[in-house]
Amino acid sequence: MNESLLFFLQLLITGLVIGSVYALVALGWVLIYKSTGVLNLAQGELVLVGAYICFLFSIQLQLPFIVSFILTLVASVVIALLIERLSLRPMVGEPIISTIMVTVGLSSLLRGIVIIIWGTDTRIYPSVFSQVPVYIGPIPLSRVYMTSIVFAAILLIAFSLFFKYSRTGIAMRAAASHQQAALSMGISVSQVFALSWIIATLVASMGGVILGLINGINISITLMGLKVLPAVVFGGLDSIPGAIIGGITVGVLENLCGGYFDIYFRAGVKEIAPYVFLVLVLIFRPYGLFGKPIIERL
Amino acid sequence: MPTGLFHTKYRTDERIFQTLWVRAWLVIFFILMLIYPFIVSKALLSFTNVALIFILGSIGVNLLTGFAGQITFAHGAFIGVGAYSSALFMIHFKIPFLLSMVLAGFFTSFVGMIFGLPSLRVKGFYLILATMAAQLIIEWCMYNLDFITQGSTGLIVPKASIMGFVFDSDRKYFYLLFAVVTLGVTFARNLFRTRVGRAFIAIRDRDIAAELLGVNLWKYKLMAFGLSTFYAGITGSLWGHYVGIISPEHFPLWLSLYYLGIIIVGGLGSILGSIFGAIFMTALPEILRITASYFGRIYPGIIGAITGLQEAVFGLIIIAFLIFEPDGLAERWRTIKAYWKLWPFSY
Numbered sequence: 001m002n003e004s005l006l007f008f009l010q011l012l013i014t015g016l017v018i019g020s021v022y023a024l025v026a027l028g029w030v031l032i033y034k035s036t037g038v039l040n041l042a043q044g045e046l047v048l049v050g051a052y053i054c055f056l057f058s059i060q061l062q063l064p065f066i067v068s069f070i071l072t073l074v075a076s077v078v079i080a081l082l083i084e085r086l087s088l089r090p091m092v093g094e095p096i097i098s099t100i101m102v103t104v105g106l107s108s109l110l111r112g113i114v115i116i117i118w119g120t121d122t123r124i125y126p127s128v129f130s131q132v133p134v135y136i137g138p139i140p141l142s143r144v145y146m147t148s149i150v151f152a153a154i155l156l157i158a159f160s161l162f163f164k165y166s167r168t169g170i171a172m173r174a175a176a177s178h179q180q181a182a183l184s185m186g187i188s189v190s191q192v193f194a195l196s197w198i199i200a201t202l203v204a205s206m207g208g209v210i211l212g213l214i215n216g217i218n219i220s221i222t223l224m225g226l227k228v229l230p231a232v233v234f235g236g237l238d239s240i241p242g243a244i245i246g247g248i249t250v251g252v253l254e255n256l257c258g259g260y261f262d263i264y265f266r267a268g269v270k271e272i273a274p275y276v277f278l279v280l281v282l283i284f285r286p287y288g289l290f291g292k293p294i295i296e297r298l
Numbered sequence: 299m300p301t302g303l304f305h306t307k308y309r310t311d312e313r314i315f316q317t318l319w320v321r322a323w324l325v326i327f328f329i330l331m332l333i334y335p336f337i338v339s340k341a342l343l344s345f346t347n348v349a350l351i352f353i354l355g356s357i358g359v360n361l362l363t364g365f366a367g368q369i370t371f372a373h374g375a376f377i378g379v380g381a382y383s384s385a386l387f388m389i390h391f392k393i394p395f396l397l398s399m400v401l402a403g404f405f406t407s408f409v410g411m412i413f414g415l416p417s418l419r420v421k422g423f424y425l426i427l428a429t430m431a432a433q434l435i436i437e438w439c440m441y442n443l444d445f446i447t448q449g450s451t452g453l454i455v456p457k458a459s460i461m462g463f464v465f466d467s468d469r470k471y472f473y474l475l476f477a478v479v480t481l482g483v484t485f486a487r488n489l490f491r492t493r494v495g496r497a498f499i500a501i502r503d504r505d506i507a508a509e510l511l512g513v514n515l516w517k518y519k520l521m522a523f524g525l526s527t528f529y530a531g532i533t534g535s536l537w538g539h540y541v542g543i544i545s546p547e548h549f550p551l552w553l554s555l556y557y558l559g560i561i562i563v564g565g566l567g568s569i570l571g572s573i574f575g576a577i578f579m580t581a582l583p584e585i586l587r588i589t590a591s592y593f594g595r596i597y598p599g600i601i602g603a604i605t606g607l608q609e610a611v612f613g614l615i616i617i618a619f620l621i622f623e624p625d626g627l628a629e630r631w632r633t634i635k636a637y638w639k640l641w642p643f644s645y
Contacts, residue, residue, distance in 0.1 A: 098624060104559075229427055
């Protein structure tokens with residue numbers, strides 16, 4: 001196998017791994033938008049908080065990794081409930097800029113709290129996986145990558161099934177598609193709101209833990225929240241399969257661009273590529289792959 | 299004691315400053331501002347200068363977001379464009395300060411209109427994304443076109459001067475800023491008594507209805523972007539010549555969000571609100587810093603956490619204002635005034 005193909009495959013696989021984390025976070029984002037109509041700009045901070053809480057339990061309190069992972073999920077549920085009840089429930093029915101700015105405020109608040117408690121240095125997670133790579137054919141693949149991609153895939157499939165078949169999942173989709181109709185069928189819309197925040201925070205925390213296992217964590221994880229936006233726009237804002245495809249596309253795209261174009265431009269092509277992609281999507285297909293065009297009436 | 303105003307002519311009803319008292323206060327205020335730099339401390343004066351720059355910038359953001367209803371996440375970058383272009387005009391083309399400030403305004407306006415072009419096709423959340431992309435792309439350009447902008451090393455900006463008079467101290471710069479801000483405030487306040495300003499408000503309230511009433515959406519949205527980024531350009535230029543050295547770190551996404559925070563705290567769609575908001579939000583970090591250094595004697599850890607503290611308090615304040623006082627400080631000011639007008643015989 002020649003050198004350039006190997007380079008391409010490595011970029012592709014790294015992209016797939018990062019993309020699957022994006023897909024997870026995007027899934028949470030879409031879920032909140034679908035069922036509560038809130039365009040959440042604090043998603044990246046939810047990832048950050050999840051990652052740091054896991055760090056707190058596993059390193060600072062010296063708990064076994066699996067225990068601290070479960071405790072992280074419990075803490076995420078509490079945080080989600082607090083956020084939903086205290087800051088977003090009063091905003092129901094307010095104009096779009098107000099709800100968006102509440103999430104901006106929320107992101108600033110969460111980031112500030114994380115900086116106050118943990119500072120801005122990079123922190124390293126415990127090494128859960130051995131350093132010996134697995135070989136798929138000739139391509140070396142680190143165990144962390146392997147595990148995260150499998151884990152993300154399982155989660156994505158599980159959530160798709162949950163929304164398609166489980167009673168709660170169907171209730172959530174019903175509330176998303178028509179609130180009043182759902183209310184009259186006996187679905188508690190406020191419970192659905194809380195539940196979507198819980199699920200979104202849970203998947204965000206899981207994404208944070210995966211990122212932590214790959215690279216260690218620092219404050220720049222919040223960029224995740226901005227990178228997930230191109231992904232959800234590409235997918236069409238309110239479509240769960242769209243979010244998954246969008247996340248993986250953005251992950252692969254940014255790695256390929258970073259790998260091939262960094263030589264021609266200065267560094268940082270990887271950071272800017274998703275947004276150039278976003279502008280292109282907005283120009284040529286503003287409603288994304290699976291989104292419905294909005295028809296406005298007076 | 300007047301309990302109300304009784305107008306018999308439209309002209310008197312349209313006046314901004316309606317009573318003699320208000321006009322007298324205005325004159326007193328201007329006289330006070332003339333001697334202001336000589337009676338306050340150095341620290342307070344430089345704080346005032348920064349606040350004045352923020353006032354100008356937040357009026358720009360308020361024109362676009364508060365009045366025309368087009369949410370922008372890119373004003374930090376636009377201010378940067380203004381700062382860089384004004385400095386570069388002065389350095390490379392040897393254009394005098396005043397002219398290059400105005401040219402920087404027009405150049406930023408041009409850049410802003412290019413990024414405002416999608417605003418006809420997309421709105422609401424999609425417009426936020428488009429402007430956010432604009433912010434990040436412009437920021438990337440500032441870092442990476444370093445043969446023009448000197449990248450992250452920073453660009454040294456020449457001092458502002460008019461006809462040989464150099465604005466090299468806080469005191470001199472205050473007069474320049476005060477003059478420009480007065481012009482800016484007057485223009486913005488009067489804009490909303492004209493057809494253009496009313497068209498902006500109509501677009502904000504219901505754009506389809508506005509179009510049916512004969513407001514050319516494309517033209518007025520673009521005009522809103524142009525005007526607002528013109529303000530941003532002037533703001534950037536004044537900022538650049540004030541601080542003397544600019545680098546891309548001065549104009550992050552955070553600055554754009556901070557400006558949105560200012561107009562939310564002050565009041566969306568209110569010129570007075572922009573002024574209150576800018577003063578409040580410029581004072582906030584200072585107050586936090588002073589409080590932290592005071593408590594730092596007792597809890598030494600607090601000084602290190604100051605950046606985090608600032609972000610957290612900023613977030614809390616935005617959330618609190620949106621939930622408890624969505625119309626901002628301008629509305630609070632109106633209620634207080636109304637209360638005292640009728641005191642002690644309130645209803």
